Amino acid sequence: MGANDLPEIYRDYIACLNRQDWSMLGAFVDDDVEHNGKLIGLSGYRAMLESDFREIPDLRFNIRTLVCEPPNIASRLHFDCTPIGTFLGLAVQGKRVAFAEHVFYEFRERKIARVWSIIDKAAIERQL
Numbered sequence: 001m002g003a004n005d006l007p008e009i010y011r012d013y014i015a016c017l018n019r020q021d022w023s024m025l026g027a028f029v030d031d032d033v034e035h036n037g038k039l040i041g042l043s044g045y046r047a048m049l050e051s052d053f054r055e056i057p058d059l060r061f062n063i064r065t066l067v068c069e070p071p072n073i074a075s076r077l078h079f080d081c082t083p084i085g086t087f088l089g090l091a092v093q094g095k096r097v098a099f100a101e102h103v104f105y106e107f108r109e110r111k112i113a114r115v116w117s118i119i120d121k122a123a124i125e126r127q128l
Helices: 005-019 022-027 041-055 121-127
Strands: 029-035 062-069 072-081 097-108 111-119
Antiparallel strands (some): 062 072, 097 111
C-alpha cells in the first residue's frame, strides 16, 4: 500500500459514511476493527455510526486536514450539525454546533484496523 493509495481509500471511506452506505462499510473497515483500544468489530463499528446518524440527522464528515504515513492516517474532521438531543452528555437539543474530531487510523491490507478518536467537546460546550 503506497502513500498515494491510502489518502484515496480514506476519501472513499468518508464518502461512504456521508452516503450512509452501510453495505459498503466492510470494503473500508476490517472485520476486527478496534476503536479507542476496544475491539468492537465491523458490526459494532457500523452500529456506532448508525447511532451517530440517528442522533445527528444532518451529520456530514468534512476532511480539513489529512496526513498520511502508511500504514497510518491522521485526520482532522470538521462538523457543523444539529444533534437532536443529548450529544456527548451535553443537552444540545437541536442547537447547531460546530466542532472538530481528531482521528488516527491504522490500516491493515487496505482496511481500517484501528481507530483512535478525540472529539473537541469543549468547543461544543462553548456554543451552548
